[in-house]
Amino acid sequence: MTANSTFVSFDGGIQQLEGEDTNIIMPAILSTISGLGIGGNVLVLVVLIYVFASQSASEAIVMLANLSATDLMILALCAPARAVTYYKRTWTLGLLACRTTEWIQHSCLAVKAFTLLATSQARHNFSSHPEEQSNFRQKNVVITLMIIWTVALVFPVPDIIFSRLKEEGNISLCVSELTPQSQDAMRVFSKMLPLGIYVLPIILSAVCHIRTIFLIKPSSREESFLARQYENSLMYLSIITVNTLMMLPEWVSWVWMRHSSGESCKPSVGLLIFAQVCIYLSSTFFPAILLTMHVPLRESLSNLCSLLVCRRDKHRLKLEGNGNEMHTVVMRVLDERGCVTIIERHSDASCQTLPDLEHFWSERRNTTVTKDSDPLPWEQMNQSNLEL
Template identity: 90%
Template sequence: QQAALNSTFVSFDGGIQQLEGEDTRIIVPAILSTISGFGIGGNVLVLVVLIYAYVMLANLSATDLMILSVCAPLRTVTYYKRTWTLGLLACRTTEWIQHSCLAVKAFTLLATSQARHNVSSHPEEQSNFRQKNVVITLIIIWTVALVFPVPDTVFSRLKEEGNISLCVSELTSHSQDAMRVFSKMLPLGIYVLPIILSAVCHIRTIFLIKPSSHEESFLARQYENSLMYLSIITVNTLMMLPEWVSWVWMRHSSGESCKPPVGLLIFAQVCIYLSSAFFPAILLTMHVTLRESLSDLCSLLACRRDKHRLKLEGNGNEMHAVVMKVLDERGCVTIIERHSDASCQTLPDLEHFWSERRNTTVAEDIDPLPWERMNQSNIEL
């Protein structure tokens, strides 16, 4: 009780509480819900298409999915209720979960950037991450990311004021030094340093790429991927900047009058979820493989729908001729022939490679079905 009396308020956790005005109670939850809905749909689609061939991008998408499906709804409830109604455990872990997810994104981008730089620096020793190395890297990333923000659980506490509960970060006389160190180490460790190192790796990769006749396609793909990753890093940097500025400001302000404005705090939290929602849009814009995969998926689904509809209208040789004519007009007869109802186990994101694959041996570095060689294959970043 004495410690509680000597504690100093630092910030609200899990969303700003005790806001005044009906507009903030309705508008902010509506904005967060809309962002979460679009972001969850996009990241699920990206995750389904890329989970086998692009594991690190899939990990980024899974992390954004977790942010949008766990952290954003929790803050939506808080803004609507204006008080904390989710209990002690959620209060203790809300900031820790969000900071852990942000750390996973930063460390994944850093690991991928370093790996791609190594490949471009030594094209004669061209090798992608093997499956075992990817698994080990992801385990290390998630372990460090979960441990780094653990002090968040120490500073967060559930505070009772009359008949309402508030989730806050408070500073006691015994934790001042720890808070001072943590408030500097966290933004440096999961924001500033990973961004700088990742950007440097991709910029160096772009300048290291020197096209040659036998490696032109590979280096062109490396160049495009480096630009894509730089775009992801740039968007994350700009979107996370308000959050970390306000976070450091709250912990280094000398008095209540020096605290950041409420508008900045709300804007910073909205930007975090916008960053996660923009990730699928960036991939669709700059990742050629993803666009082609989604296009083939849509074509295959449309062909199957037309085939099923026409079969319901009649049968016999005449109807078969009508079906094939309609499908031929849509340009998808070959897709249907290769994917009959009885043998439709191949994912549709690689159909345009199949005609070459039937009669030739595909090199390992361009194999469109990498999961067929999981035990000995390399996984592209």
């Protein structure tokens, strides 16, 4: 570090870890979490697109898609950068990545917090005035998302200003450092950032959902609508709770690093690593909570899987084409009243009926047989004799 600057923290992962196992264990943990989370969030986005295309659009679907896309960005951009840093034990991603790695992560965390707040407020307004919120207004949702992303990208801009790429011996370090002129600015920024994108959004979101639960009156709603409202409120509260608990180590260590008086008062390396892992676990838990507790999405996932299986079977039958094509089979069935019922069904060649089945029933219908030679005598029995 230069003589007129003060070291604050490493950006993009700790680059001078001790121990030979850390450069293998940490990348493996981050890669596993990232892979599971990316797969889960991609699945959620596919299901949400399917719901959006097959049903009427809603603000909740768009907001959930925004949450899933934000988690996907965190796992696809931020987690791999830290995995590479822990493996190399030096910064190898260049100056631009050094200046933007913390900014991108904090911006995505801000988008998640603001989106949960906007969704909570919208659901509270819907419960209070359902007649005014019945129609989906796409323009308003787009404007809301634009405001959320703009504020979230601008709020953590000081992360770019304080990040530096330093050379120490034969290795490069990406760090946050303060000059004497920036001490006061960092003191204000270190208080405003966690307060604005962590504390206030979480409190306001939780209050909105709790008020929504107590605002719903059974007498003014159908039972199915009431149950769905309770389920959605519990789902959002679960997401907020998991996000709150998983973000707590990160923001505690972040504030601690910037308000500690000396090197001995800084948080331990274990706490810093644990805080970073919790961030990516939060993005991995989101699709699991959503697909478990959101009943419409769970049903849509089941319908989508059934549709894909049917298409795969049709494609397989079309590719085989060796006498297994689908045929329409017409059957005449003689019921117990002596009437002929015509049934049409589709089957492949392996499931076709015998060619003389129709002839058999025609012969039985047009031929009078004696009681002793009737091959199916139970059809002539009275209904009372058939009862057990």
